[in-house]
Amino acid sequence: AQSVTQLDSQVPVFEEAPVELRCNYSSSVSVYLFWYVQYPNQGLQLLLKYLSGSTLVKGINGFEAEFNKSQTSFHLRKPSVHISDTAEYFCAVSQRSNDYKLSFGAGTTVTVRA
Amino acid sequence: GAVVSQHPSWVICKSGTSVKIECRSLDFQATTMFWYRQFPKQSLMLMATSNEGSKATYEQGVEKDKFLINHASLTLSTLTVTSAHPEDSSFYICSAIRTSGTTDNEQFFGPGTRLTVL
Numbered sequence: 001a002q003s004v005t006q007l008d009s010q011v012p013v014f015e016e017a018p019v020e021l022r023c024n025y026s027s028s029v030s031v032y033l034f035w036y037v038q039y040p041n042q043g044l045q046l047l048l049k050y051l052s053g054s055t056l057v058k059g060i061n062g063f064e065a066e067f068n069k070s071q072t073s074f075h076l077r078k079p080s081v082h083i084s085d086t087a088e089y090f091c092a093v094s095q096r097s098n099d100y101k102l103s104f105g106a107g108t109t110v111t112v113r114a
Numbered sequence: 115g116a117v118v119s120q121h122p123s124w125v126i127c128k129s130g131t132s133v134k135i136e137c138r139s140l141d142f143q144a145t146t147m148f149w150y151r152q153f154p155k156q157s158l159m160l161m162a163t164s165n166e167g168s169k170a171t172y173e174q175g176v177e178k179d180k181f182l183i184n185h186a187s188l189t190l191s192t193l194t195v196t197s198a199h200p201e202d203s204s205f206y207i208c209s210a211i212r213t214s215g216t217t218d219n220e221q222f223f224g225p226g227t228r229l230t231v232l
Contacts, residue, residue, distance in 0.1 A: 034220075036223075041205075041226070041228065042225055042226065043118075043120075043223040043224050043225040043226045044158075044207070044209075044223040045223070046220065049220060090157060099163075100146055100148075100163075100211050100221065101148075101160060101163070102148075102160070102209075102221060104157045104158045105157060106156070106157045107157050
């Protein structure tokens with residue numbers, strides 16, 4: 001089984017400032033890692049994913065994340081946020097097996113202020 | 115590509131009635147779909163895995179007789195909340211995985227259905 005811990009429940013940030021959302025995972029086997037964004041009353045949209053290869057993953061809307069196997073982390077970063085980045089962000093992990101199940105972290109609420 | 119829709123987007127029903135929620139993959143075939151529920155300010159909790167042509171697999175603690183899942187085709191899965199009660203009020207989200215052409219486990223999510231039971 002795998003689990004995900006998002007270390008920050010809420011992150012307030014000023015517009016054009018950088019933001020980092022922290023995610024740690026635990027698993028006894030190799031995993032795929034994902035970051036999703038959820039806007040109010042909507043489903044989830046994939047920001048980026050790590051499958052293999054380069055540990056620095058670039059996603060949509062200027063987000064990137066770095067996979068660190070030794071620290072079992074997959075932190076999400078954006079160098080300059082916009083008001084429109086205000087949303088809920090979820091880190092998720094899936095085992096490299098055929099069950100495709102995702103385990104989600106508790107989520108981080110990002111609030112961008114002008 | 116990879117669009118998933120849900121219908122209805124919101125529904126209000128009386129306690130004791132049943133409600134059906136549809137999840138459709140619009141531009142791809144999905145052998146496997148998932149159903150999640152999300153309470154306010156909380157994460158997504160997996161309820162069940164829906165497999166086309168076979169019985170759904172429910173997560174521990176989810177009542178299969180209360181949450182009926184049918185995956186009758188490669189593009190449609192339905193979740194029926196039977197004899198709904200106020201505690202079933204929640205945001206229900208489905209996701210789907212492409213039948214072919216993928217090895218990365220990516221799930222495509224629907225926009226969600228807000229269920230309110232009075």
